[in-house]
Amino acid sequence: MITDRTKIYIKAGNGGNGAVSFRREKYVPNGGPDGGDGGEGGSIIFEATPEIRTLNDYRFHRKYLAQNGEAGKASNMTGKNGQDLILKVPEGTVVIDAMSGRVVADLNHAQTRTILKGGKGGKGNARFATPTRQAPKFSTPGRKTIGREVILELKSIADAGLVGFPSVGKSTLLSIVSAAKPKIGDYHFTTLSPNLGVVSALAGSFVLADIPGLIEGASEGAGLGHDFLRHIERTRLIVHMVDASGIEGRDPVDDYYTIRKELKAYSEALANKKEIVVAAKMDIPGAEVGLEMLQAELEPKGVKIYPISAATTKGIKELMDALSVALLEIPIPKPIEEEGVLEEWENYDSQFTFEIIRAEDGIVEVNGNLIDHIFERIDPQDPDSMRHFAKLLEDYGIIQALRNFGVKDGQEVRMNGETFDFID
Ligand SMILES: Nc1nc2c(ncn2[C@@H]2O[C@H](COP(=O)(O)OP(=O)(O)OP(=O)(O)O)[C@@H](O)[C@H]2O)c(=O)[nH]1
Numbered sequence: 001m002i003t004d005r006t007k008i009y010i011k012a013g014n015g016g017n018g019a020v021s022f023r024r025e026k027y028v029p030n031g032g033p034d035g036g037d038g039g040e041g042g043s044i045i046f047e048a049t050p051e052i053r054t055l056n057d058y059r060f061h062r063k064y065l066a067q068n069g070e071a072g073k074a075s076n077m078t079g080k081n082g083q084d085l086i087l088k089v090p091e092g093t094v095v096i097d098a099m100s101g102r103v104v105a106d107l108n109h110a111q112t113r114t115i116l117k118g119g120k121g122g123k124g125n126a127r128f129a130t131p132t133r134q135a136p137k138f139s140t141p142g143r144k145t146i147g148r149e150v151i152l153e154l155k156s157i158a159d160a161g162l163v164g165f166p167s168v169g170k171s172t173l174l175s176i177v178s179a180a181k182p183k184i185g186d187y188h189f190t191t192l193s194p195n196l197g198v199v200s201a202l203a204g205s206f207v208l209a210d211i212p213g214l215i216e217g218a219s220e221g222a223g224l225g226h227d228f229l230r231h232i233e234r235t236r237l238i239v240h241m242v243d244a245s246g247i248e249g250r251d252p253v254d255d256y257y258t259i260r261k262e263l264k265a266y267s268e269a270l271a272n273k274k275e276i277v278v279a280a281k282m283d284i285p286g287a288e289v290g291l292e293m294l295q296a297e298l299e300p301k302g303v304k305i306y307p308i309s310a311a312t313t314k315g316i317k318e319l320m321d322a323l324s325v326a327l328l329e330i331p332i333p334k335p336i337e338e339e340g341v342l343e344e345w346e347n348y349d350s351q352f353t354f355e356i357i358r359a360e361d362g363i364v365e366v367n368g369n370l371i372d373h374i375f376e377r378i379d380p381q382d383p384d385s386m387r388h389f390a391k392l393l394e395d396y397g398i399i400q401a402l403r404n405f406g407v408k409d410g411q412e413v414r415m416n417g418e419t420f421d422f423i424d
């Protein structure tokens with residue numbers, strides 16, 4: 001089964017901490033400061049590419065962490081930058097903030113976008129040397145990043161979308177007019193996930209989408225439901241296929257209105273798209289009658305009907321040419337508006353900092369609003385919560401910073417007024 005909507009956790013790498021170090025040379029008793037800067041954390045980058053068609057990979061693996069920057073080192077050595085993590089997604093993937101439901105980014109064409117920036121590295125103590133402060137004993141920690149949950153939603157970016165009851169011949173048509181090889185079967189719901197194909201026709205080429213069949217009540221979840229209509233939400237043209245032969249015992253005109261009702265129930269915008277009606281299976285005896293019924297009902301309303309047969313291929317070229325011409329007049333839709341989430345995240349992340357000091361009583365203390373932020377999220381009485389706490393300390397680079405500060409295994413560290421044993 002296709003995954004066209006899934007939730008994942010992403011986190012850019014923390015910046016590495018700046019180092020505190022002093023030159024040690026023979027005959028130079030008090031060498032100058034030479035602590036290097038921390039490296040930058042890796043970013044989370046999305047790459048929308050036509051190589052990938054589904055979000056299936058994201059169904060099984062849900063956590064994506066870019067590498068942290070390394071801490072600075074002695075001799076003015078800058079820590080190594082963390083590696084970026086590039087997540088490949090299909091074109092048409094919309095990234096949504098899981099918490100607020102707002103659109104982070106619409107990757108509607110092949111592109112790469114940085115979604116979470118890696119944390120900047122901290123400054124080493126060498127940077128803080130001035131004529132009056134020749135031996136600074138401090139550095140700054142790297143910027144800590146915050147993980148985010150995002151929903152990936154695939155809205156295919158076909159130009160035209162085939163809709164209709166199951167078994168009307170949607171996949172068969174796609175297989176004839178394009179190189180796509182969708183599954184075809186004489187039973188309902190052969191197609192379980194959308195297929196795309198590129199069609200070359202009179203007025204240019206276009207992408208045609210074939211989605212699973214719809215039935216009455218699809219908008220309320222009947223059959224495969226209406227989830228797949230998401231894939232034609234962005235198409236410019238709806239190709240509505242009706243089985244003119246009535247071979248399954250349904251009335252073509254009823255079929256037409258049933259599907260129209262479902263489209264409308266899904267969204268007004270979808271129902272308002274330009275529609276081209278196709279009378280399918282014209283090779284089957286009796287189809288002429290069905291075509292006449294459709295024409296009698298719809299032509300007075302200005303709807304032109306294209307009769308086709310996949311069996312004889314009659315009418316198919318005319319239909320494809322008509323689609324290509326119709327598309328010329330319909331503008332390409334704009335990407336879905338992004339809702340400023342990236343900027344907010346950026347500002348939010350940079351507000352959290354921490355520092356490590358040795359308190360007057362000799363105990364090492366970690367302070368800063370990052371510590372407040374973490375303590376608001378844990379319950380010291382709950383073992384699960386404390387495991388999470390340990391992980392947060394690691395994620396935010398506090399453990400590494402304590403190590404750099406020279407704290408050893410088993411030593412006491414104070415945070416938020418409580419004392420913990422540092423376990424490395
Ligand atoms: N006689 C005749 N049979 C056709 C024609 N087009 C499709 N069929 C047959 O109709 C059956 C269903 O075709 P599909 O292309 O799988 O139909 P679909 O609309 O994609 O169906 P779902 O994926 O289940 O929604 C198959 O057995 C096809 O061989 C046609 O023009 N004439």
Ligand SMILES: [Mg+2]
Pocket residue numbers: 170171172182183184190191210211212213
């Ligand atoms: Mg099909």
